[in-house]
Amino acid sequence: xxxxxxxxxxxxxxxxxxxxxxxxxxxxxxxxxxxxxxxxxxxxxxxxxxxxxxxxxxxxxxxxxxxxxxxxxxxxxxxxxxxxxxxxxxxxxxxxxxxxxxxxxxxxxxxxxxxxxxxxxxxxxxxxxxxxxxxxxxxxxxxxxxxxxxxxxxxxxxxxxxxxxxxxxxxxxxxxxxxxxxxxxxxxxxxxxxxxxxxxxxxxxxxxxxxxxxxxxxxxxxxxxxxxxxxxxxxxxxxxxxxxxxxxxxxxxxxxxxxxxxxxxxxxxxxxxxxxxxxxxxxxxxxxxxxxxxxxxxxxxxxxxxxxxxxxxxxxxxxxxxxxxxxxxxxxxxxxxxxxxxxx
Numbered sequence: 001x002x003x004x005x006x007x008x009x010x011x012x013x014x015x016x017x018x019x020x021x022x023x024x025x026x027x028x029x030x031x032x033x034x035x036x037x038x039x040x041x042x043x044x045x046x047x048x049x050x051x052x053x054x055x056x057x058x059x060x061x062x063x064x065x066x067x068x069x070x071x072x073x074x075x076x077x078x079x080x081x082x083x084x085x086x087x088x089x090x091x092x093x094x095x096x097x098x099x100x101x102x103x104x105x106x107x108x109x110x111x112x113x114x115x116x117x118x119x120x121x122x123x124x125x126x127x128x129x130x131x132x133x134x135x136x137x138x139x140x141x142x143x144x145x146x147x148x149x150x151x152x153x154x155x156x157x158x159x160x161x162x163x164x165x166x167x168x169x170x171x172x173x174x175x176x177x178x179x180x181x182x183x184x185x186x187x188x189x190x191x192x193x194x195x196x197x198x199x200x201x202x203x204x205x206x207x208x209x210x211x212x213x214x215x216x217x218x219x220x221x222x223x224x225x226x227x228x229x230x231x232x233x234x235x236x237x238x239x240x241x242x243x244x245x246x247x248x249x250x251x252x253x254x255x256x257x258x259x260x261x262x263x264x265x266x267x268x269x270x271x272x273x274x275x276x277x278x279x280x281x282x283x284x285x286x287x288x289x290x291x292x293x294x295x296x297x298x299x300x301x302x303x304x305x306x307x308x309x310x311x312x313x314x315x316x317x318x319x320x321x322x323x324x325x326x327x328x329x330x331x332x333x334x335x336x337x338x339x340x341x342x343x344x
Contacts, residue, residue, distance in 0.1 A: 028212050028244075029052050029213065030215050030244070031052070031054050031215075032056075032216070032229045033220040033225050034057035034060070037225055038220055040320065040321040042087055043086045043326075048330060048334070054083040054148045055209070057151055057179075058075045058080075058150045058151060058152055058155060059157065061157070061178045064104070064118050068114075068118060076155065077121040077122055080148055081117035081118055081121060082102075084138055084144055087145050088142050094142065097142040117138075132202065149205045150202055151202065152199040152201055152232055157179075158195075159194070160190075161173050161176075161191050161192075162176045164187035165185055173190060179224045182224050183221050183224045183257065184256075186257060189223050191273070192228070193231060213244055213245070214247060215247070216248075216249060217247070218248050219249045219321065222255065222262075222271075223270075227270070230271070230275040236278065239278055245337060246282075248271070248280050248284065248305070249284045250284065252321065253289065263296075264290050264292075264299075265298070279303060279304035279305075280300070281306070281337060283306070284330075285309055286312045288313065310329040312329050
């Protein structure tokens with residue numbers, strides 16, 4: 001038995017399972033992702049449960065995060081900051097702190113475009129020497145409605161095999177390096193992988209997945225925010241072995257560059273190729289964003305999942321999720337498909 005499997009077995013013995021949760025308790029939910037997609041999910045989920053953990057990708061190499069990562073050798077803090085902001089409450093305290101940590105300096109100097117929250121998180125990492133302890137303290141300061149964890153304790157580089165990255169060579173496959181580059185790459189992404197290719201998972205993230213009632217993947221940048229979690233071996237093992245139910249939330253539209261021209265079912269197909277052992281329970285999609293419901297149902301069935309269609313898009317017509325509608329959709333799924341309940 002590998003060391004990774006031994007660690008997973010120990011964690012499973014020391015965590016509670018959904019079947020042991022008391023009737024009437026709130027669902028224990030873990031949401032995985034990064035960037036604005038994860039923020040949308042967290043903003044919705046904090047409305048329906050007080051037992052919420054975000055597990056965040058740490059492969060960002062652009063903007064303020066990329067500069068801090070290059071200069072100080074730290075984890076990129078940007079997606080962690082966004083997740084913390086999304087977990088802030090709707091009261092004055094929560095909304096004030098959400099604005100503060102999202103604030104970016106505007107100057108002619110080195111501070112230009114650095115986010116306050118990024119600097120705060122990195123400062124606390126240096127003070128404590130512990131990623132999880134520092135993030136928990138930031139969450140306490142903000143009054144965050146949940147916990148934020150990095151998926152790995154080492155900075156990761158995302159690499160992609162892209163067909164037609166060079167328009168003059170449309171049939172050739174090139175390696176594209178860096179999350180920021182992959183997210184906007186021309187051509188067709190064939191697959192992604194991490195460097196190092198066997199990164200250690202944060203133990204608290206593995207424990208949270210094993211102890212969850214529900215695990216939520218997506219929405220978000222498919223190759224650069226959603227799939228990377230499946231490339232961390234210990235985290236993937238936990239996702240496969242957990243007794244939790246798994247819901248995948250699809251995007252409202254293909255992302256320019258990264259998933260240009262992808263149908264909803266194509267998103268499921270590429271996810272399945274990257275993690276063939278992972279089964280899902282529910283695929284959530286906006287009813288107006290699915291032109292071929294039968295094909296999506298077939299693709300979901302191959303992953304073991306049922307499709308739930310619900311209006312979750314913002315009424316303004318922009319391709320973003322409405323927090324209240326998304327919360328209602330998650331609540332309905334948890335009640336209809338959960339092994340336990342009701343929670344409220």
